[in-house]
Amino acid sequence: MTDDKETHIHLAIDIAGFVVSIETVDEIIAQRIENRYHDFLCTEDSPQISIKINIVPDALYIDPKPGQWIIETDFKDERLEYQSYLERGEVDFATGLGYLDMAPEANIENFLRAIIAWLCVKHDAVLLHAAGVIRDGYGYVFFGPSGAGKTTTSRIAAKSYDVVSDDLVVIRIENGSGTLYGVPFRGELSDAPRANQNAPIKAIFRIRQDTEHLIKPMPRVIAVADLVASSPFVVRELSLSDMLVTVCDNIAKAVPVMSLHFKRDDGYWKVIDEHFDDVPKTASTNGG
């Protein structure tokens, strides 16, 4: 029987300007969301997406097996279907409404990531597997597959600068310029702040661990391909692939995308600074 006196708690989370509203009657879940996303909470009353959380005791949607963590997503006709072990949800992007059925011990994080990834690609932005650093008012993005060195560059940068994330960032193209946005999603660097900060992007680096610090140019097509490959969720959705390539191409036109070989010390900043000291102010980026 429905308890008419249940209090519906509404929380709005703003990630890179995309607002997702969460509704729940469960005070514990609401408190967990508040704690986890407190720097990203906002009072926006017209969110792009509104999600209703339904708590399902003993929910288990995928049988756990050893190996990679399973998240299944399907984007079709403006609709996202999402499923993982303890939670399952849908979003209708045409109406902006969705739900998440979840076990009491589950959390909304991966569902939120999939929603943000979709919103990004539809709005000239991308959720990218990358570390983001704000240094002297400018954003620096270090991206690459697992093992490329995102956590390492973040750990080194965190000693002197603001690390907005060691795992995922949002890059938005606004008026032909790239902006780096921090996101609340966590990587391996548990003590790094998930700062709700943004900054105009100075450069994006495809990182590779090496025995020396070195910057190499990247042809635009390679920059686009590498950016596309580092975009979670969306890269495996054919209906969004074309849009994703367009967004990544826009990024490569607007912002320098280069290859950075680095070793495990902060000497990479010197190489970056030297590169920009040498580049004429009018130099183009990746041939755009």
Add this chain to the structure above:
Amino acid sequence: MNISTMYPKPHPQTAGRVIDGEAVLILADSSEVNVLNQVGSRIFELSDGSRTVEEISETIAKEYDISREQADIDVREFLLQLVDQSVLVLEETREDV
């Protein structure tokens, strides 16, 4: 199988875009992203379901100033490689583009 008369076209799970003359291919099934060189990109671009393998070879021979025989060998080999990687499929009938 005589592939000369078949019509190559993108695999339904592949998206591609040519940037600066080179194709970025996204293979949605495997989440792989590949880049083709200029000649490969041109062959991919021509493989839209409206041309036979033979017609594509003819175009490549003309555009890159190579013998027709050499173009036949190279184009076939490359197309079969792309079919093997699920980038393209070969159809028996022409598709209107």
